Amino acid sequence: MLSSTGPLAAAESPFKKLVDFLFDGAPQPAAVDLVLPDELVLGENAGAQFRPLINRMAARELYFVEKVCQPDEAQMQRLKAAVVKAAGDLAMDYAKAEHAGRAPYQWTAPRPFLANAIAAAAEGVLAPEALARYRQEVDAREQASQDAGQRMIVRVIDRRVTLHPDQYQPLLEAVARDWKTEEYHGTNYFQYEEYLQLPSAETLTPILDDRQEKALRQATNYGRIHFGWDQEFGFNGWNDNGIELEDLEDLTQPADPQDLPEDSPQQEVSDESETVPVENPKDPLAAEDPA
Amino acid sequence: MNVLCTVRHRRLGRFSLLVLAVGGALLGRTACAQQVFQVDDQQLISWVFNNQQSIPDARSHLETRLAGHLEFVAVIGDLQPEQRRRLELAGQGDIARYIADAETLLSKLPRGNLDQDQWQDLWRRLSPIRERYARGLNGRGSLFDKALRTTLDPHQLETYRTLARERTARHYRALVGLAVADVEIKIPLTSEQRGRLIDALMTHTRPPRGQLDQHLQIAYVLYQTSRVPSEHLQPIFSDREWKVMQALLDQMRGWAGNFRQDESEDEEEDEVYVD
Numbered sequence: 001m002l003s004s005t006g007p008l009a010a011a012e013s014p015f016k017k018l019v020d021f022l023f024d025g026a027p028q029p030a031a032v033d034l035v036l037p038d039e040l041v042l043g044e045n046a047g048a049q050f051r052p053l054i055n056r057m058a059a060r061e062l063y064f065v066e067k068v069c070q071p072d073e074a075q076m077q078r079l080k081a082a083v084v085k086a087a088g089d090l091a092m093d094y095a096k097a098e099h100a101g102r103a104p105y106q107w108t109a110p111r112p113f114l115a116n117a118i119a120a121a122a123e124g125v126l127a128p129e130a131l132a133r134y135r136q137e138v139d140a141r142e143q144a145s146q147d148a149g150q151r152m153i154v155r156v157i158d159r160r161v162t163l164h165p166d167q168y169q170p171l172l173e174a175v176a177r178d179w180k181t182e183e184y185h186g187t188n189y190f191q192y193e194e195y196l197q198l199p200s201a202e203t204l205t206p207i208l209d210d211r212q213e214k215a216l217r218q219a220t221n222y223g224r225i226h227f228g229w230d231q232e233f234g235f236n237g238w239n240d241n242g243i244e245l246e247d248l249e250d251l252t253q254p255a256d257p258q259d260l261p262e263d264s265p266q267q268e269v270s271d272e273s274e275t276v277p278v279e280n281p282k283d284p285l286a287a288e289d290p291a
Numbered sequence: 292m293n294v295l296c297t298v299r300h301r302r303l304g305r306f307s308l309l310v311l312a313v314g315g316a317l318l319g320r321t322a323c324a325q326q327v328f329q330v331d332d333q334q335l336i337s338w339v340f341n342n343q344q345s346i347p348d349a350r351s352h353l354e355t356r357l358a359g360h361l362e363f364v365a366v367i368g369d370l371q372p373e374q375r376r377r378l379e380l381a382g383q384g385d386i387a388r389y390i391a392d393a394e395t396l397l398s399k400l401p402r403g404n405l406d407q408d409q410w411q412d413l414w415r416r417l418s419p420i421r422e423r424y425a426r427g428l429n430g431r432g433s434l435f436d437k438a439l440r441t442t443l444d445p446h447q448l449e450t451y452r453t454l455a456r457e458r459t460a461r462h463y464r465a466l467v468g469l470a471v472a473d474v475e476i477k478i479p480l481t482s483e484q485r486g487r488l489i490d491a492l493m494t495h496t497r498p499p500r501g502q503l504d505q506h507l508q509i510a511y512v513l514y515q516t517s518r519v520p521s522e523h524l525q526p527i528f529s530d531r532e533w534k535v536m537q538a539l540l541d542q543m544r545g546w547a548g549n550f551r552q553d554e555s556e557d558e559e560e561d562e563v564y565v566d
Contacts, residue, residue: 064479067529140482141475148472151465158462162359164366165454168461187473191506194342211362215355220342234476 047091053230054094054110058087061114065122068137069130075122082121086114094229104229109185111233112142150175152190153198160219161212171207178203186234188227195225328410330402338417339393341424350390353428357382360429363458364439367450374442381438385428393420425504463498464489470512477539478532487527495519499550507549514550517543 062083065071071079090113097107115138122131154172157163163171178199190196198204198216205213226232333344340349361379364370400416401409429435443451471488474480480488496515503511516524517540525533 060479067479068481137481141480141485144468144482144485145472145475148465148468151461151468155462155465158458162356162363164362165457187469187476187509190469191508193505211355211358215359218348218352218355234473 047095050091050094051087053235054087054090057110058083058114061111061118065118065134068134069126071126075125078125079118079121082117083114086117103226104232105185107229109233146179146181149184149190150179153196156193156196157198157216161208161215167207174203174207175199185232188231192225194220194222197224326407328405330405330413332402335397335400339397339420346390350386353386357386364451366454367447369447377442378435378438381434382429384434389423389428396420459498464493466508466512467492470509473509478535484527491519491523491527492516495523510546511550513543514546516540
């Protein structure tokens with residue numbers, strides 16, 4: 001009486017099956033595992049759940065290029081269009097990665113991705129000196145982040161094995177040589193020492209003595225810890241409310257195609273923009289700040 | 292007729308099963324509403340001894356750490372065998388004392404199924420000994436610390452303290468770098484700003500006493516930053532950035548209760564911690 005057949009039977013509840021069993025319902029067909037096609041999962045709104053945070057990251061990257069290069073309004077519009085497109089591409093990339101079951105630490109790091117999109121868009125838009133300065137600052141920021149992680153790794157090793165003062169610098173240099181950026185993204189990772197991926201034996205053995213290697217083996221390690229994607233890339237709550245660009249339009253609006261950079265590396269500079277190099281960058285918003 | 296009776300009996304039997312199943316589920320649901328925690332000896336040992344699986348393992352680990360500390364003291368260059376022996380005995384004394392205290396505690400802790408209140412009480416009782424392990428056994432008040440002062444001559448002691456302070460400074464520099472990287476998620480910084488902020492924090496903030504809860508390391512540095520006079524920090528940021536930074540520091544001031552025991556009380560204190 002309550003039975004049904006066909007593919008929809010797979011959606012019936014266990015309670016219904018129990019009732020059917022108790023009251024001589026018709027036998028239920030076997031459930032069919034359904035694999036949702038990509039078209040259903042990665043549709044038009046794929047990655048929408050990632051956009052709010054990606055947009056915030058993108059806004060801060062725009063703030064950064066504005067601070068370093070002081071582009072004019074037209075230049076800023078070109079850069080904004082590029083980062084809006086990049087933000088959309090990144091959200092789709094995350095949707096695909098999530099659908100494929102990849103762990104967040106294997107996803108594309110957002111800040112370098114967005115910064116590279118800005119740098120690519122800035123070719124031919126900004127003066128060469130300004131672009132070089134931006135790339136230098138982006139590289140320095142990335143290097144500082146890696147340096148912070150490397151120092152933390154050495155700190156953990158030192159705490160476990162007690163390094164001789166003369167071992168510290170060689171170990172730091174060895175950790176830097178062995179560094180895999182894709183393994184360490186955000187700062188949260190270094191606050192869970194039992195889950196840290198320490199350098200390889202090939203890296204450590206030449207520097208540590210037998211006592212120290214024994215001490216390292218005795219220390220607890222549970223394997224890699226996995227965070228949600230936001231924490232993986234350093235968003236841990238108190239740094240969510242950072243610099244925002246209130247005067248920009250919603251970054252979810254589709255980019256104007258004519259503002260997007262061309263594929264050719266030799267871009268024609270627009271007559272509307274001025275690519276005057278700025279030798280001594282100042283706070284670009286200082287004149288506008290009412291305070 | 293017999294067939295009809297059989298069908299009716301089968302349905303009654305199945306209906307009874309249904310009643311029993313529903314009743315049992317309701318009883319189980321009531322039990323599950325109050326969470327129950329299962330605790331055994333192995334877990335207690337792991338919690339008391341920082342994830343070591345047995346007391347002999349824990350003792351071995353502590354002895355390895357003591358050996359490391361002795362090697363560190365020996366860096367001063369002229370540590371005599373008798374001095375080293377005295378320090379080792381003192382360190383062994385600290386280990387023995389710790390394990391005795393831990394075993395006494397373990398004998399008094401409940402096992403089996405614990406309710407929520409018992410679980411919270413368990414962790415309240417575990418916290419001091421876990422904290423003692425995390426801070427290291429050779430710090431202020433330990434037999435090892437006392438032996439250092441009485442065993443090393445003034446020159447040796449000063450050399451040791453210098454080396455220990457340098458080690459602490461390297462460790463703290465790592466924490467500061469990490470905290471600044473965290474701030475940069477919020478406020479993108481230029482190289483110049485980053486360098487100035489790191490310098491300001493290394494100059495105007497203090498490393499923690501002993502060892503922090505590892506999950507609070509960044510929070511500690513940011514809390515310390517919140518106590519730095521603004522004239523040392525504000526010039527590093529633009530007005531707009533400073534507003535964001537101020538909001539963060541206001542938030543971090545609220546963490547004072549978490550770190551009171553981690554802050555040095557005496558500017559002139561001469562003991563250093565080597566973990």
